[in-house]
Amino acid sequence: MSITTYELNHLDQLEAEAIHIFREVASEFERPCLMFSGGKDSILMLHLATKAFWPARLPFPVLHVDTGHNFPEVIEYRDQRIKELEARLVVASVQKSIDEGRVTEEKGPRASRNRLQTTTLLDSIEENKFDALFGGARRDEEKARAKERFYSFRDEFGQWDPKNQRPELWNLYNGRIRQGEHIRVFPISNWTELDVWQYIEQEEIEIPSVYFAHKREVFQRDGMLLADSDFVTRSEDEKLLTLKVRYRTVGDMSCTGAVESEAENLKQIIEEISSTRITERGATRADDRVSEAAMEDRKKEGYF
Amino acid sequence: MEFLRFATAGSVDDGKSTLIGRLLYDTKSIFQDQLESVEATSKQMGNEHTNLALLTDGLRAEREQGITIDVAYRYFATPKRKFIIADTPGHIQYTRNMVTGASTADLVLVLVDARHGVVEQSRRHAFLASLLRIPHLVVCVNKMDLIDYDEKAFNAVKEEFRNFAMKLEIPDLSFVPISALHGDNVVERSAKMPWYEGSSLLHHLEEVHIASDRNLIDARFPVQYVIRPQNEEHHDYRGYAGTITGGVFKPGDEVVVLPSGFTSKIASIDSYDGPISEAFGPMSVTMRLTSEIDISRGDMICRPNNQPTVSQDLQAMICWMSESTELTPRMKLALKHTTRSSRALVSEIQYRIDVNTLHRDEKPESLKLNEIGRVSLRSTQPLFFDDYRRNRNTGSFILMDEVTNATVAAGIIVGSG
Numbered sequence: 001m002s003i004t005t006y007e008l009n010h011l012d013q014l015e016a017e018a019i020h021i022f023r024e025v026a027s028e029f030e031r032p033c034l035m036f037s038g039g040k041d042s043i044l045m046l047h048l049a050t051k052a053f054w055p056a057r058l059p060f061p062v063l064h065v066d067t068g069h070n071f072p073e074v075i076e077y078r079d080q081r082i083k084e085l086e087a088r089l090v091v092a093s094v095q096k097s098i099d100e101g102r103v104t105e106e107k108g109p110r111a112s113r114n115r116l117q118t119t120t121l122l123d124s125i126e127e128n129k130f131d132a133l134f135g136g137a138r139r140d141e142e143k144a145r146a147k148e149r150f151y152s153f154r155d156e157f158g159q160w161d162p163k164n165q166r167p168e169l170w171n172l173y174n175g176r177i178r179q180g181e182h183i184r185v186f187p188i189s190n191w192t193e194l195d196v197w198q199y200i201e202q203e204e205i206e207i208p209s210v211y212f213a214h215k216r217e218v219f220q221r222d223g224m225l226l227a228d229s230d231f232v233t234r235s236e237d238e239k240l241l242t243l244k245v246r247y248r249t250v251g252d253m254s255c256t257g258a259v260e261s262e263a264e265n266l267k268q269i270i271e272e273i274s275s276t277r278i279t280e281r282g283a284t285r286a287d288d289r290v291s292e293a294a295m296e297d298r299k300k301e302g303y304f
Numbered sequence: 305m306e307f308l309r310f311a312t313a314g315s316v317d318d319g320k321s322t323l324i325g326r327l328l329y330d331t332k333s334i335f336q337d338q339l340e341s342v343e344a345t346s347k348q349m350g351n352e353h354t355n356l357a358l359l360t361d362g363l364r365a366e367r368e369q370g371i372t373i374d375v376a377y378r379y380f381a382t383p384k385r386k387f388i389i390a391d392t393p394g395h396i397q398y399t400r401n402m403v404t405g406a407s408t409a410d411l412v413l414v415l416v417d418a419r420h421g422v423v424e425q426s427r428r429h430a431f432l433a434s435l436l437r438i439p440h441l442v443v444c445v446n447k448m449d450l451i452d453y454d455e456k457a458f459n460a461v462k463e464e465f466r467n468f469a470m471k472l473e474i475p476d477l478s479f480v481p482i483s484a485l486h487g488d489n490v491v492e493r494s495a496k497m498p499w500y501e502g503s504s505l506l507h508h509l510e511e512v513h514i515a516s517d518r519n520l521i522d523a524r525f526p527v528q529y530v531i532r533p534q535n536e537e538h539h540d541y542r543g544y545a546g547t548i549t550g551g552v553f554k555p556g557d558e559v560v561v562l563p564s565g566f567t568s569k570i571a572s573i574d575s576y577d578g579p580i581s582e583a584f585g586p587m588s589v590t591m592r593l594t595s596e597i598d599i600s601r602g603d604m605i606c607r608p609n610n611q612p613t614v615s616q617d618l619q620a621m622i623c624w625m626s627e628s629t630e631l632t633p634r635m636k637l638a639l640k641h642t643t644r645s646s647r648a649l650v651s652e653i654q655y656r657i658d659v660n661t662l663h664r665d666e667k668p669e670s671l672k673l674n675e676i677g678r679v680s681l682r683s684t685q686p687l688f689f690d691d692y693r694r695n696r697n698t699g700s701f702i703l704m705d706e707v708t709n710a711t712v713a714a715g716i717i718v719g720s721g
C-alpha cells in the first residue's frame with residue numbers, strides 16, 4: 001500500500017497509541033516509572049518508551065520487582081538493556097520484604113513468591129512516591145485484564161475497584177489523583193500476543209534466549225512443564241525429562257511453565273502463535289490456576 | 305492490516321455479550337482453555353447451553369448478577385481485517401461505560417430484542433452513538449429464534465427504529481436479523497431466514513468502508529511534550545512531540561502556533577526510525593520548527609490559512625456521568641481538551657434532551673446522572689477547537705470533579721460563544 005492513502009498498518013497504529021500514552025504520562029505526572037519484569041511485554045514497553053522520547057533518554061526510572069527466582073538469562077538481559085539506554089534501575093526485592101518481616105514465605109512444594117510481590121511493589125511505590133506506573137498488561141491476556149482502562153486508578157491501598165472505574169473517553173485521559181493514590185498505565189492494552197511477536201520481528205528487538213526453543217530439564221506439574229531449579233521442590237514422582245521447550249511468558253521461575261516447541265527463531269514463533277489453541281497464560285501460568293477469578297482477586301489487592 | 309473498532313450497545317439482556325461470544329466462537333477465535341473454563345462455569349451455574357456471554361463477562365460480580373457491568377475488550381482477526389471489540393453494558397446505571405466503549409469506535413452494533421422492539425435504552429444508546437458521531441450503526445434484531453424467524457416482526461422493528469433514527473444523524477444505518485444464541489446470520493447467512501437478502505453480520509463488519517471517516521484536511525497538532533535531550537550529541541535539539549489529530553503535515557509547511565500566533569516552518573518531522581516525509585493521524589511524531597519560538601504543552605500547531613476556533617466560550621453537548629453530583633449553573637470543573645488542561649465554569653444549561661422523544665426541556669435546573677443536555681461553558685484559558693462534527697479529536701473534552709477527581713462528563717463541542 002502506498003503512503004498516499006494515509007493509512008497506518010495495525011502495528012503502526014498500536015505503536016502510535018502506546019507512544020501517545022507514554023508522553024501523556026510523562027507530561028502529567030511527577031514521578032512515573034516503568035515496571036519491568038524482563039518478559040517480552042516489558043521489553044516491548046521499554047522499546048516503545050525509548051521511541052517516545054528519542055533522542056532524549058527515558059524521563060523516568062525502570063522498576064523491577066525482583067522475586068529472586070529469576071531466569072539468569074533475563075537478569076543479564078535487563079542489566080545489558082539498562083546500560084545501553086543509560087536508564088535508571090530501581091530494584092524492589094521480595095527477599096528484602098521477607099527479611100524485614102513484611103511478608104512470609106509460602107511453604108510446601110507449591111510455594112511461590114508470586115503473590116508476595118504485591119506487598120513489595122506497594123512498599124516500593126510508597127517509598128519512591130511513584131504516582132504513575134507503566135505496566136505491560138494486555139487486555140487479551142486474561143478476562144479481568146480485558147476490563148482494564150489505559151489509566152487504571154488505584155486508591156491509597158493500591159486497590160483496583162473494577163465495579164467503579166473512571167469513564168475513559170476518546171484518548172483524553174484523566175490523571176488527577178490525590179496524594180498516596182496512583183495510576184497504573186497500560187500503553188499496550190490493545191496488543192494481542194501475536195501483535196507483540198510481529199512487532200518484535202518488525203523492529204528487530206532483541207529478546208532473552210528463553211523465548212526460543214532450547215533443550216531444558218523440566219518436569220510435569222498440573223499439566224505444565226516447570227523447569228528444574230533451586231526455587232522449586234520436586235516430589236518423588238515428578239520425574240525430570242529433557243525436552244525441547246520455550247517460554248511464552250516469563251515470570252517467576254517457580255510458577256512459569258514452558259511449552260514444548262521447535263520454534264527457534266521469530267518467524268517460527270509467529271507461526272506457532274498463529275496456530276496455537278491455548279492462551280499464553282493458560283499454557284504457562286500456575287498463578288492463574290488457583291481459581292476462576294485468581295487474577296481479578298490479585299489485581300484488586302494491587303497486583304500488576 | 306486495517307483495524308475496525310466496534311462497540312455493542314442496546315438494552316440489558318438484549319444479547320450483546322452473547323453475540324460477541326458467538327462471533328468469537330464461530331470465527332474460531334476462542335482458545336481451548338478459555339472455552340473449557342466457560343463450559344465449566346456454565347455447567348456450574350446450571351445453564352442449559354454453554355453461556356458464551358461469559359467470554360466477555362469476566363468479573364466475579366458480572367457472573368453473579370448475569371449482567372455486564374463494565375466494558376470488556378476482545379480481539380479477533382479475519383483474513384480481511386483486525387477487530388477491536390468493546391462489549392458494553394446495557395444497564396442504564398452503567399451508561400458511562402457504554403460511552404467509554406463507544407467513544408473510540410468506528411461502528412456501533414445496537415442490539416434490539418425482536419420480541420420487545422425498540423425500548424428506551426435502545427433509543428438512548430442510538431442517540432449517544434449519533435451524538436458521538438459514530439459513522440456506522442448496525443441494528444441487530446436479535447432473538448429471532450424466539451419469534452420463529454418471522455420476517456414481519458423484523459420489518460416492524462426496522463420500521464420503528466428508522467422512524468426514531470430519522471431524527472438523528474446517522475450517516476450509515478443497516479439492519480441484520482440474527483440469533484446470537486444459535487449463530488444465525490452472525491458469521492454465516494442463515495438458512496432459517498431465506499427472506500433476508502443482506503449479508504451476515506461478520507461480512508458487513510469486514511466490508512464496511514471506514515477509510516474516509518478521518519479528517520485529512522484540517523491540519524492540527526496539539527503539542528503534548530517538549531523533547532529536549534540536553535546531551536552532547538543533541539545539544540540544541542528541541543522537538544515538539546504529539547499526535548496528529550487532523551490533516552497532513554510535511555517538512556517545509558508553513559505553520560502557525562496557537563495561542564502565540566507566531567508563524568514558522570516545519571524543519572523536520574522526526575521519529576526514532578528516521579525522518580518522516582508526511583505525517584497524518586493518528587501518528588505520534590516529533591516536529592522541529594525553523595525558528596526558536598516559545599512553545600509548550602497545550603499549544604497547537606496548525607496551518608495559517610486553516611485555524612481552529614480560539615475561544616474561552618464554548619457550546620457543548622454534555623453527557624453527565626456522576627452519581628453523586630449534578631451539573632448545575634455556576635459550577636466549576638476541571639477540563640481537559642486535547643493536551644490542554646484548564647478550569648471551566650458552567651454559564652448556562654440551555655436544554656436537556658428527552659432520549660425517548662428527543663424533545664428539548666428548556667432551561668432545566670440541572671443535569672443528573674446519564675442525562676444529556678446542551679450547555680454553555682467558559683474556560684479559564686482559550687481553547688483551540690473545531691466542531692466535533694468536523695473533528696472528533698479537537699471537538700471533544702472531558703470534565704473532572706475538582707474535589708473527587710472523578711471524570712464526570714463527556715463533552716462534545718457544537719459551537720463557540
Ligand SMILES: Nc1nc2c(ncn2[C@@H]2O[C@H](COP(=O)(O)OP(=O)(O)OP(=O)(O)O)[C@@H](O)[C@H]2O)c(=O)[nH]1
Nearest residue numbers: 316317318319320321322371372394447483484485
Ligand atoms: N433465545 C435467545 N436467547 C438469547 C439470544 N441472545 C441472547 N440470549 C439470552 O439473553 C440473555 C442475556 O444475554 P446477554 O448476552 O448477557 O445480554 P447483554 O445484552 O450482554 O446484557 P447486558 O450486558 O447486561 O446489558 C441470556 O440468557 C442469553 O442466553 C438469542 O439470540 N436467542
Ligand SMILES: [Mg+2]
Nearest residue numbers: 320321371372
Ligand atoms: Mg453483556
